[in-house]
Every structure is written in C-alpha cells, then in structure tokens.
Amino acid sequence: MSKLKNFMKITKLEITMLIDMVAIAAFLAVPGGNKYPFLLLILVISGTLASMSASLFNNIYDIDIDIKMKRTRSRSKIVNENTRNRMIFFASIMIVISLVLSYFLLNFLTMIFIFGGFLSYVVLYTIVLKRRTSWNIVIGGIAGSFPALAGWASLTDSVSITSLFIAFLVFMWTPTHFWNLSVNNIDDYKENNIPMLPARVGIKKTAFWIMINTIILITYSLIPFFISYIHVGYLYFPMAVIMDVILLAYVIRPFMRNYDRKYFRSAFGFSNMYMLILLIVIMIPFI
Template identity: 70%
Template structure:
C-alpha cells in the first residue's frame, strides 16, 4: 500500500466525505447558492482540512488503544512513536489553515462552526467522553451537526430552521449508525476498556436502544411535514418515508435472527445508505 493510501487511513477519508456532503447539502439549500461556486469550493476545502485534522488528532490521542483493536491496529504502520510529532504538525497546520481561510474568505461564523466541529470531535468526544461513558457516541455525535450549520452560514452568515434540522438529523442518525458498527467490534472495545454501549450492556440491550433511537430518528426525519419553514425540496418527504421504513426493517431484523452479527453489519451498511440518499435527494432536487 502506498504512503498516500496509508496516510489517508488516519485522516478517516470516509468521514470527511460524509461531512463535506452534509455541508454541501446545507449550502445548496441556501438561497442564491448556485451563484457562488468559489464559495462552495472554499467551504469544501476548509471543511475537509478541519475534518481530516480532527481525525488525525483523534488517532494521535488513541494511539495506546488502537494497537489493541483489530479494526484500528493497522494505523500503527503510519502513526507511531516515530511519526507522531510529524503527524501532529500536519494536523495542526491543517486546522490553522482551515480556520484562517474560512474566516478570511468565507465568514467568521462559518469558521467558528468548522472549528466547533473540530473541537467537539477532538475534545468533547475523544478526550472527555469516549473512555468515560457509554453515552460517548450519543453526546459526541454533536460533532456531526456542525457541517450543516457551516454550509448554510457560508452563504447567509446566519442559522436557519433548515440548517438546524439537518444538523440534528445527523446527530440523531449517529447512534443508530455507530452502535451497529460497534456490536461487530465489541471484543475490541472490551479489550481496550472503551465503554461503548454493547461492551457495557451487551448486544441484546444495545439492539433495544438502537431500535429506540431509530424510531426517534424516523419521527424526527418527518418533521418537515409539519414545519413548512424547513425547505428541503418536494422529493425529500416521500423518499424519507421509504428510507425510514427500510431502515426500521434493517435495525429490527437482528432481534429476529438470534442477534447474529452479520445482520448488525447489514444495518450498519444501510444506515450509511440511508443518510447518503436523503442528502443526495436534497442536493439533486433543484436540478430536476
């Protein structure tokens, strides 16, 4: 594997892509967005730098436990005692450039939202919550909402019901998404003494809370039915209903399949598709 590919592993590219997509969705929804392609480029650039920097700091802090987990053990080939200071310097430069460019060439509010996402992931989740409470991913999920606020603010220098709705949609989606993943890595979390929910209460109780969170997520996703001020495009609501029904099927299925881990893997995979499709529907609708 190339050095670049190894480096990209510690930037958690898949998370960065999702964060950028959330920001782009909010940006597209803002009035007049199509007249500002350069602003969109700067938003993606600064958001990408902020997200990658946060992931790198997360990995630096977690170096001691990453080697104990099968899912993260390979990171030590890129991030180790010999390269830690080098990676730290790159991550620091990234977040400084992100804040400087976004505050100077977009606006200060956008810069603060991007930086807020960085701080909440690195300090709130990684440092304060991850090793202390099984609610780590619930509270820490707030980091995923900041891109929506940044995307809207990039064009409007404000916050709206629409951007807040998107921010909390990602926040509500996060536990369903991550708990399904963590069940497949429960032994890793036990060995590294990280109190992820399935490692603390077991698979069956975690499945119960996945279903509870998903039901809340489903009801939340339909709020635009009742609040016309949240403008996501006419295609959003019918697609949301369909995706909600399929998501409920996927998250409930493990309870009827002896809690087989392969069904949690399927639910995790579909949770990615769920959010991706909802965001793409919102983005594409103006072009139809």
C-alpha cells in the same frame, strides 16, 4: 499508491466525505446557493481540512489503544510514537489553514462552526467522553452536526431552521449508525476497557437502544412534512418515507435472527446509504 491509501486511512476519508456532504446539502438549501460555486469550493476545502485534522488528532491521542484493536491496528503503522510529532505538525497545519480560509474567504460564524466541529470531535468525544462513558457517541455525535450550520452560515452568516434540521438529523442518526458498527467490535472494546454501549450492556440491550434511537430518528426525519419553512426540496418527502421503512427493517432483523452480528453489520452498512440518500435528495432540487 500505498502512501495515498495510508493517508486516506488515517484521515478517515469516509467520515470526511460525509462531513462534506452535510455541509454541501445545507449550502445548496440556501435559496440561490447554487450561484456561488467559489464559496462552495472554499467551504468544502475548509471542511475537508478540518475533518482530516480532527481524525488525525484522534489517531494521535488513541495510539495506545488503536494498536490493540483489530479494526484500528493498521493505523499504528502510520501513526505511532515515532511519527507522533510529525503527525501533530501536519494536523495543526491543516486546521490552521482551514480556519484561515473560512475566516477570510467566508465569514467569522462559519469559521466558528468549523472549529466547533473540530473541537467537539477532538476534545469532547476523543479526550473527554470516549474512554469515560457509554454516552460517548451520543453526546460526541454533535461533531457531525456542525457542518450543516457551517454550510448555511457560509452564505448567510446566520443560522436557520433548515440548517438546524439538517444538523440534528445527523445528530439523531449517529447512535444508530455507530452502535451497529460497535456491536461487531464488542470484544475489542471490552478488552481495552472502552465503554462503548455494547461492551457495557451487551448485544441484546444495544439492539433495543438502536431500535429506540431509530424510531426517534425516523420520527424526526418526517418533521419537514409539517414545517414548510424547512427547505429540503420535493424529492425529500417520498425518499424519506422509503428510506425510513428500509432502515427500520434493517434494525428489526437482529431481533429475528438471534442477534447475529452480521445483521448489525448490514444495518451499519445501510445506515451509511440512508444518510447519503437523504442528503442527496435535499440538495438535488437546488443544484
């Protein structure tokens, strides 16, 4: 059981599950997509392996800082200088299997999107942006968009307005989600010179930018009301309004509670539920 927990920790199961949900939602949004369970299974396996591999490479690259931060210190018991080569081997095997499966059992475009998600997280976010700019999570958030493109392409070998909508919904959501989390880890980021937004501009300004980003996200989430070509299902419309209102309430609370960190933590927790519910209501009518 401990080995399973360790595996789940270093491969960031919660991120992998979200990645899979994004891909599944886009897959099922394709008309008739529910008739191809085998292709959906291959998509999920490929996406899961790629996501776990990316998370593992992220841990490998961040060995030096993870051991110093409270939130990530436990990872160093699993991924460290002594296990680095073994972890590189496992991570490499996973991404290779992912790309082989998606290429031969799905199509080339799907493989490209899966690999694009992998590269954007490992190279763009982890190596290039994370330690250099407070825009790290904004630009690096594109990694979460690729699963939507892969999900649609796995059936159609194309990109659509629906897959682009889902992809950018995740992209717009990421700063609100992660900035709320990073407020609670501001001390760790400051001590290790990681330029996450709260460590650079402080909690009050971060709350302001969370609000701005959330307003943009909410506005964007309502686009299907005006563009009928976006396949999101009838349940999406009432639930999007409800979830938008609740998310906005969570984001407003820190302003009214003297920027207490626990309210940012609550907003972070609800942001997970927000995205999960929207993805579920997108896919339910097509199951």
